[in-house]
Amino acid sequence: MSTRISRDELARRIAADIREGSYVNLGIGAPTLVANFLPEDQEIILHTENGLLGMGQAPDADHVDPDLINAGKQAVTALPGAAYFHHADSFGMMRGGHLDVCVLGAFQVSQTGDLANWSTGAPGSIPAVGGAMDLAIGAKAVYVMTDLLTKTGESKLVVECSYPLTGVGCVTRVYTDHAVFDVTPDGFALREAFGDNTLESLSELTGLTLAAAKEN
Amino acid sequence: MSTRISRDELARRIAADIREGSYVNLGIGAPTLVANFLPEDQEIILHTENGLLGMGQAPDADHVDPDLINAGKQAVTALPGAAYFHHADSFGMMRGGHLDVCVLGAFQVSQTGDLANWSTGAPGSIPAVGGAMDLAIGAKAVYVMTDLLTKTGESKLVVECSYPLTGVGCVTRVYTDHAVFDVTPDGFALREAFGDNTLESLSELTGLTLAAAKEN
Amino acid sequence: MIDKTVPDAETAVSGIPDGSTVMMGGFGRAGQPVELIDALIAQGAGDLTIVANNAGNGDTGLAALLAAKRVRKIICSFPRQHDSWVFDGLYRAGEIELEIVPQGNLAERIRAAGAGIGAFFSPTGVGTELAEGKEARTIEGRDYVLEYPIRADFALVSALKGDRWGNLVYRETARNFGPIMASAATTTIVQVDEIVPLGSLDPETVVTPGIFVDRVVAVGERIWLDDGTFIGGVDLEGRPVESALSEGSAR
């Protein structure tokens, strides 16, 4: 029915919006794919909240170092120019507003920029928040990377989140498999529709009143 | 009239109460003399709040290093086992209660352990507090090193300080040229009288009700 | 002479009583003081409150302590991981208490305990269920909640090298919670690969000054290093790659 781009295409689209020289934290899960599409001829410095700036790609099997991991506890490398620091310093960087961009997954994003991505609130589930709440409020720009719809077809863009919140009014922009939306004082604004998606079709899918984004 | 020991003797007396393995900050001025009397066969680790643990003695003239100074901005050295750190970490050490002892000068100490040592409050004087207030409240034991009397013969041990306070109820013990006093819930207790000073003569000099210190 | 070194892990963890609050460094397995935890299991202390980022991985280290039923409560940011089956089982059975703290608040609260801060206004968690009941305040237009220090009776920390004064250096992201936990516990116990002579750590590069450390024990070099040089040959759990492939799971 409507055009959906792939995870990789979405990661590439997000990567295209990250400028050289940016300090960037890529959240656990799909957002880590963005690293694969950052231009090799540009320097973009990745932060991982467990204590490293200047994170490089995954090592080959012979160079797996259990002391050198990312926030998802996967093996990584450190680039020339990297720096290690302890957890309070690392979260100070985040909470102090020093990161330019973070990219996070989401269960829901509200039209006022509230983010829900850490808990479905389901009975019996084990809560685990990690650094999600710090990332949500810490970066200068908070990008969300997500499918527009849940597997059962409900919009993840909502008037108000029904899942437990991660942060209030913190999301800058939402990159979905259908389109890119800015969070504005007037709600979601369509920044870019992929393929044959339109303002109208997206309004219908989400059940939201969408505006067209202003250029910036 | 009454026995007074010299500055050096007083410094030696204080040094004798500092146990091996202690972390110690010696305040600007007379307290720095204590370092000269710490036993050479024992390891006592000196902290200077401008970012060094493991401070050593003054260098000779050929080894003066402008980057390596103490809180009094005098040239010092660093011992094997030293560590440098920044100012927030250094004052965290103090305020977090990690120092065992600090030795400070005083204008006045009250019988409830209030300390006044940073300002006489005189009109036209330029205020300057430095790290005095942090040291006063930070160390596990706060020792004051001072003459018992001012140059005009007034007691520096008082019922209530008339000079601006550095810290409230923070002093553990006062080492004076006449005697050593503990600060107790019941006021000053005479721990040790030098020479021919007695509880009675010291009560007269200070105008205070003094008790004998309990052993500890 | 100051000598904070102790001969073995058993001695290092001696005197930890039942009911203690114990911080454990580590982010997942990186920097987890596994040898000290093993010694703590052998030592027998129970009814513990653990402060850590995670709630154990696989069947070793913190997970083994949980499996031995020594832990009453855990304060952490992220208990649920792909290999946290020990914790998951205890939690679902109602046999362990859990307090979830956002990771940055966890780190800053530990740091506050070490630095003598009475409480601080944090921007993290505002408006979420993890801030319910906490004092809130708007300062210069930004919303905060008041967070209090987290202290401990003991901290168990893993570092790379230490000296007899307790000065420490760490390795890569295994540093994580070690320096702040060392500052926040009454008694800080550290395992290092190697104890080096006093003066051989560069004072410019000491990460944890010895003032924060009470006991140091050498546990031998991690197997992916040889005399300080990275040689690899392990998986992320630190197991030799061959045995990991052939055995499935064992440390």
Place this chain on the structure above:
Amino acid sequence: MIDKTVPDAETAVSGIPDGSTVMMGGFGRAGQPVELIDALIAQGAGDLTIVANNAGNGDTGLAALLAAKRVRKIICSFPRQHDSWVFDGLYRAGEIELEIVPQGNLAERIRAAGAGIGAFFSPTGVGTELAEGKEARTIEGRDYVLEYPIRADFALVSALKGDRWGNLVYRETARNFGPIMASAATTTIVQVDEIVPLGSLDPETVVTPGIFVDRVVAVGERIWLDDGTFIGGVDLEGRPVESALSEGSAR
């Protein structure tokens, strides 16, 4: 390519407007960014608020900036020193505003600005005139006063070495306020003895990660070092011992 290096001190301090709040590292002369301050004097910005530990020494650096009447207000812990005659004169003449902050509160407030803390309860200054009018609270039996972050538009910092990403290492007690001020300013400008190639600073020993740094300028090696080795031959002001003896005073 990220390149935060600039060719000279003049370029480094460009764009600092009148009325700015400027942090300056240094404890006394140690770590004072003298070359950047000289360039700021030449640049001409005035009506400045300075955040520093001291209020200048002798006739150089911060003292020279004060003498040039560029400073409206200074926030510091310890203005009065044996060689602070420039500040003393201005203060007594009512030509400069002074805000005294206990040194630990100064450091922690700067750190709070960098770390996103809205305010914190400090044990320092309780019951003194420097805490008058501040919000007080007793927490677990200890008294505290509420202290707010100190931010700046610019920070001028002196370090030993830096790379083009802005990673820094310091030297001895000249580190002092540098790392925390670098984190608390909108624009952080750093003078280093030497700019080294990216990757030549050990990532384990970087003290200020480049994320906190905007501009780096090399000013040449301090004269008591030769190719990184301490050679001495200076007094505490950094003057060659011979000229110090013969001339009395000059930098």
